[in-house]
Amino acid sequence: MRDGLRGLTTRGRSFLAAAVAAAISAGILGEKDLLRVAVLLAVLPLLAAAHVGRSRYKLACNRSLEPHRVPVGASSRVVLRLQNLSRLPTGTLLLEDRLPYALGSRPRVVLERLGAHQASSVAYTVRADVRGRYEVGPLVIRLTDPFGLCELTRSFPSTDHLTVIPQVTPLPSVRLPGEYAGSGDSRARSVAVHGEDDAATREYRMGDDLRRVHWKSTARTGELMVRREEQPWESRATVLLDTRAAGHRGEGPAASFEWAVSAAASIAVHLRQAGYKLRLVTGNGADVGAAEAGGEGLLLDHLADVHLDRRGEITTLVQQVRQRADGGLIIALFGTLGTAEAELLAGLRGNGATCVAFLLDSNTWLNLPANARTEAERAHGAAALALLQSGWRVIGVEHGTSLPVLWPQAGRGSQGFALRAAMAETVAGGRR
Numbered sequence: 001m002r003d004g005l006r007g008l009t010t011r012g013r014s015f016l017a018a019a020v021a022a023a024i025s026a027g028i029l030g031e032k033d034l035l036r037v038a039v040l041l042a043v044l045p046l047l048a049a050a051h052v053g054r055s056r057y058k059l060a061c062n063r064s065l066e067p068h069r070v071p072v073g074a075s076s077r078v079v080l081r082l083q084n085l086s087r088l089p090t091g092t093l094l095l096e097d098r099l100p101y102a103l104g105s106r107p108r109v110v111l112e113r114l115g116a117h118q119a120s121s122v123a124y125t126v127r128a129d130v131r132g133r134y135e136v137g138p139l140v141i142r143l144t145d146p147f148g149l150c151e152l153t154r155s156f157p158s159t160d161h162l163t164v165i166p167q168v169t170p171l172p173s174v175r176l177p178g179e180y181a182g183s184g185d186s187r188a189r190s191v192a193v194h195g196e197d198d199a200a201t202r203e204y205r206m207g208d209d210l211r212r213v214h215w216k217s218t219a220r221t222g223e224l225m226v227r228r229e230e231q232p233w234e235s236r237a238t239v240l241l242d243t244r245a246a247g248h249r250g251e252g253p254a255a256s257f258e259w260a261v262s263a264a265a266s267i268a269v270h271l272r273q274a275g276y277k278l279r280l281v282t283g284n285g286a287d288v289g290a291a292e293a294g295g296e297g298l299l300l301d302h303l304a305d306v307h308l309d310r311r312g313e314i315t316t317l318v319q320q321v322r323q324r325a326d327g328g329l330i331i332a333l334f335g336t337l338g339t340a341e342a343e344l345l346a347g348l349r350g351n352g353a354t355c356v357a358f359l360l361d362s363n364t365w366l367n368l369p370a371n372a373r374t375e376a377e378r379a380h381g382a383a384a385l386a387l388l389q390s391g392w393r394v395i396g397v398e399h400g401t402s403l404p405v406l407w408p409q410a411g412r413g414s415q416g417f418a419l420r421a422a423m424a425e426t427v428a429g430g431r432r
Contacts, residue, residue, distance in 0.1 A: 012045035012149035048149035058085035083119035094142035166265040174411040236328030243283035244312040247335025250365035337383040346390035364399040
């Protein structure tokens with residue numbers, strides 16, 4: 001009964017207040033009929049509180065998300081199945097599933113009655129325009145009487161998670177630099193031609209022959225590295241995502257960082273479907289491999305949670321990649337770079353790796369004055385030239401550019417940035 005009194009609604013409290021006022025007025029005026037009205041007004045919310053407070057329903061709830069992983073802008077269907085496990089029929093049930101703000105307003109559903117052992121299902125849809133991992137639930141049930149005088153809240157502890165992954169754009173088929181396939185014999189011939197320094201290495205494992213230690217790689221990485229001899233040669237690719245907050249501009253879904261995340265997801269999925277042994281490295285410390293089954297989902301789930309790092313530096317990204325450097329193809333998505341930062345990236349071209357950079361001019365995501373725009377373009381061109389001189393293949397990205405349009409340039413090398421690089425070289429020469 002105490003819980004029921006605490007659950008009186010505004011209407012129920014108004015009834016009690018009216019009953020008190022009517023009783024006082026009946027005492028002052030000596031009207032017995034008015035006193036009867038006061039008793040009736042008081043009895044109704046008290047009976048409602050007693051009825052709702054003593055309700056001990058046994059309810060079971062099951063929630064399912066169809067699907068539980070959706071791209072940005074897509075919808076997911078949430079199905080709630082509520083079952084009455086007791087022998088008593090329920091009264092009116094008000095259902096409310098708690099959702100984060102990014103998924104929209106909280107859905108509210110009214111169930112008039114559930115009979116003994118009866119089940120009922122309700123469904124609603126959610127949509128998110130911002131990637132991330134969102135908690136759906138818990139389900140809150142409000143028990144009420146037919147007059148709406150009393151309302152009690154019960155909740156289920158279970159929750160589910162909806163993962164909103166970046167938008168994946170299909171890319172055209174392009175023969176990329178660094179594609180290769182073969183066997184251990186072909187690999188041995190390549191080592192004989194290019195020399196020992198080009199042999200791919202891996203971290204030392206217990207039981208490895210110490211005669212296979214590659215001392216130059218060990219000195220460079222700071223960890224014991226051994227040659228990977230007589231190993232089938234397979235297509236390998238590493239996708240780098242620059243997460244430095246200083247390298248990106250804009251806010252929300254239209255920010256330059258969101259373009260880079262979506263591009264990283266599209267490139268990773270495309271390369272994995274093409275048979276590459278894929279690795280994803282981000283500037284905030286993540287290193288995800290996608291060689292096994294389910295690797296694509298693992299990559300997309302990680303990209304759903306990746307965020308900008310205000311303390312991120314290019315040196316951290318370079319060191320992280322070189323810890324497991326195994327050659328192959330490196331495709332990087334960089335925000336705005338300084339010339340010194342671009343020069344540091346030359347260290348990733350070890351082990352015969354082919355490096356392709358999608359260099360975002362993130363300042364084009366802002367409306368800058370003419371003078372600031374000119375200075376930003378000069379700095380961007382100088383960084384692109386530094387990358388080109390380091391052996392990178394550079395593709396420029398501006399606001400509004402489509403990745404499928406740029407993707408063929410990844411197979412043609414640095415031609416897509418030749419004009420701006422020449423301009424930067426001219427500017428640099430004039431300053432000297």
